[in-house]
Amino acid sequence: MIPRTMRTILHALSYGGIEVEAARRLADLKKLDPMRIFCRKLDAEVYNGRHKIPLRLYFPSMEEQREAEEREIRGPVILFFHGGGWVTESVETYDRVCAQMAQSTGHTVVSVEYRLAPEYRFPTGFADCYEAARALYQGIFLPNVDPDGITIMGDSAGGNLAAAVCLKARDTGDFQVKRQVLIYPALNNCYTEESPYPSVRENGEGYLLTAKKMEDYLNLYESRPGDRENPYFAPLLAENLEHMPRTLILTAQYDPLRDEGEAYGERLRAAGNEVEVRRIESALHGYFALGIKLLHVQESFACINQFLEMKTC
Secondary structure, three states: OOOHHHHHHHHHHOOOOOOHHHHHHHHHHHHHOOOOOOOEEEEEEEEEOOEEEEEEEEEOOHHHHHHHHOOOOOOOEEEEEOOOOOOOOOOOOOHHHHHHHHHHHOOEEEEEOOOOOOOOOOOHHHHHHHHHHHHHHOOOOOOOOOHHHEEEEEEOHHHHHHHHHHHHHHHHOOOOOOEEEEEOOOOOOOOOOOOOOHHHHHOOOOOOOOHHHHHHHHHHHOOOHHHHHOOOOOHHHOOOOOOOOEEEEEEEEEOOOHHHHHHHHHHHHHOOOOEEEEEEEEEEOOHHHOOOOOHHHHHHHHHHHHHHOOOOO
């Protein structure tokens, strides 16, 4: 249980809907992080048509950085899509998260600066993520990386994008994804009382991310109401989930998205895929973006590393 004092603070912070500019200014405060982790990194880009998609690479060691600068990197890679409701956050605000990820997993992390809604609505951000993945898997970017050593990962809206990229890759055959890690992913298309998932009602108020905010995010992300029926918008709607990657799904106990993430895992498993689902007890949505000293983050990285090493977490 969450202590009463903490519950009072959470309720005070969990109010209203999404005001885009205010939410972005709040997210941008992370750029001032006085405890920013030192990590070797390199900026790069790939293209979606004429649009340049910025990327930032994070390296666990000087050797991996040198290899990347010489376009000879061969080690395992995590392709990461940040959260933020498709509306806020950036590679820069997720700098600490990705630095921790590179150091904690021993993988090179490639973080994608996809375009945000409402200026760029669905499917623009998704298309940016897909093209970044295609460039990596097809050797257009980092040509010496083994595609079998790439893992696609994302948290929250980034988990949605990761799942959607894996779905489209399966559908088109453009490339084959072997592993995906979805961290409290947004996978459904409804967060009203009509939602079939109890966590939307149980955790939809008073836990920072609210059901109302999720509806606001969807309204800002969609180009038209019909988008909500597209499985690349809401992967939980996909009718066929056969031949999907080996999957790890992490959910948070006090999260309106908890049940849909776990339901997606059940559907993937029922379709014959190898799936692990781990609920992080007492955790709130967004915990992964907090410091590595937080026990929930440590538990998550332990589970992710076991998954990457082909062990059960």
